[in-house]
Amino acid sequence: MTVEDKRSVSMRIFGDLLRTLREGRGITLDAVAAHTGYSKSQTVKIECGERIASTAFIERAEQLLGSPGVLRAVAPHLSREKLPVGYGEYADEEARALSLGAYDSHVVNGLLQTEACMRAVFGARCPALEEDEVERWTEDRLARQSLIVRRPVCMLSFVLEEWVLRRPTGGRAVMGAQLSHLVEVGRRRNVQIQVMPARYEAHAGLDGPFTLLENPDRQLLAYAEGQVGGLLTDDRKRVSLLHQRYGMIRAQALTPEDSAKLIEQIAGEL
Known part of the structure; x- marks a missing residue:
């Protein structure tokens, strides 16, 4: 190439x-x-x-x-070529979102990752990414994080599985810094971070991770990404189903306050 x-x-x-x-x-x-x-x-x-x-x-x-x-x-x-199939359209919508809600069960959401954590995640890809691809993907993800401090403000909600926080992605030092970053970002008035306890036998998110968006036109969208790419949809039935599911997931997760305490506890155990 x-x-x-x-x-x-x-x-x-x-x-x-x-x-x-x-x-x-x-x-x-x-x-x-x-x-x-x-x-x-x-x-x-x-x-x-x-x-x-x-x-x-x-x-x-x-x-x-x-x-x-x-x-x-x-x-x-700016186009995001060479990134996952379906991602570019989602990223464009994400950048202009009024609100965003995400449930993640494998890794810390990209909007919340530290640069070191990003590099660890991209470095674990199989087949392995070229160095310039890792750089490009990392820069793109870092640029996306401007959504957190953007004006007009975007309301952000995240639910993370507890075991995602206990996996020492990138090593203990990298994960320790990542956990501290989560607590810090979670203090922002437009951000809520919740943890789904590993002790639960079952909950509403077992079908996998997804993201919900509301754009400036007050249109509701949903995005789900898998091994072979992602899908952004505005289908009212599908989006409604995921909104109901996300509401239940948030209700079942720990409160933001208790989540912060658990994140700090996990950091102390590293």
Whole structure:
């Protein structure tokens, strides 16, 4: 596969725009790298359309280039090629969601993962991902996390299985930092994190993980991802069923307060 094959049209357009703005103002790649906190090689990949720019990179680059809003206007159209089938459409809807609710039974939700945890998850993929793919997927996931602090605010709800928190993904140090991050994020007024206790014999989420979204048009959507890709649906019957199921899952899980205490307890046991 050539480098050209790995680049989407939107990523190339973004990179060309970034380079044009930079060169037009006589700013070097080294200066952009230093100001954004990226390495020069990472910055080159963004300009070449081989890497998706994070929200933090875009904001800092605009500040340096004196072009507020220009890169941000293009960023929502960045394609997420080479990521799971069906994911791109979901990611676009996620970025503009008014509310989001997710039940996860295998790993910590991507919106809540630390960078080290992300790399551990992507590093465990089989067949193994190329290094540039791990970088691209990690950057995309980090960029998505801007939803947590976005204005206008997005209301976020997560239910995680207890055993997800007890698996030392990436090692004990990585998981310890991940658990601390969950407690910290859970203190935000727009975020609720709940844990489904492992002691329960059964509960309403045994059919597997899924995510619910409400978009600015007040349309309700549902997304489920499996081994061979994901499916985003607005089918009223399916979405209604999952909303009922998620309501029951939240009712059966620990309260956010008790969940935070359990997360802290698990961290102390590492």
